Amino acid sequence: xxxxxxxxxxxxxxGCSSGLTKLLEAAPGVSAVSVSHEDNSGxxxxxxxxxxxxxxxxxxEKAGYxxx
Numbered sequence: 122x123x124x125x126x127x128x129x130x131x132x133x134x135x136g137c138s139s140g141l142t143k144l145l146e147a148a149p150g151v152s153a154v155s156v157s158h159e160d161n162s163g164x165x166x167x168x169x170x171x172x173x174x175x176x177x178x179x180x181x182e183k184a185g186y187x188x189x
Contacts, residue, residue, distance in 0.1 A: 122152060125165045125174055131186040132158035141184055148172060148180055 132138055138158040145154045145163070150171025156163040165177055178188050 122166050123169050125167060125177060127163045127165070127178070127181065128189045129156070129161055129163050129181060129186050130189055132156075132161060134158060137186075141181065141186065144180055144184055145177065148177070151177070 129141070132141070135158060138156040141163070142154050142156045145151055145156070145165055150168040151165060152168065153166035154163070155165075163181070167173075167177065181188050
C-alpha cells in the first residue's frame with residue numbers, strides 16, 4: 122500500500138469534499154480516503170498493483186478540481 126498526499130484547489134464546501142471522497146473510494150485499488158475542503162488537501166491510500174498516482178489525479182481533475 123502506498124499513501125499519497127495531494128493539494129487540491131477548487132473545493133469550497135463540505136459537499137465538494139464529500140463528493141470527491143465518494144468518487145475516490147469507488148476507484149479500484151483505493152483502500153482509504155480523507156479529503157478536506159478546509160485544508161484543500163486529500164490523502165489516498167492505494168494498491169499500486171491496481172492503480173497509480175496518475176489515475177488518482179485524473180479522477181480528481183475529472184471532478185473539476187486542480188491538483189497542485
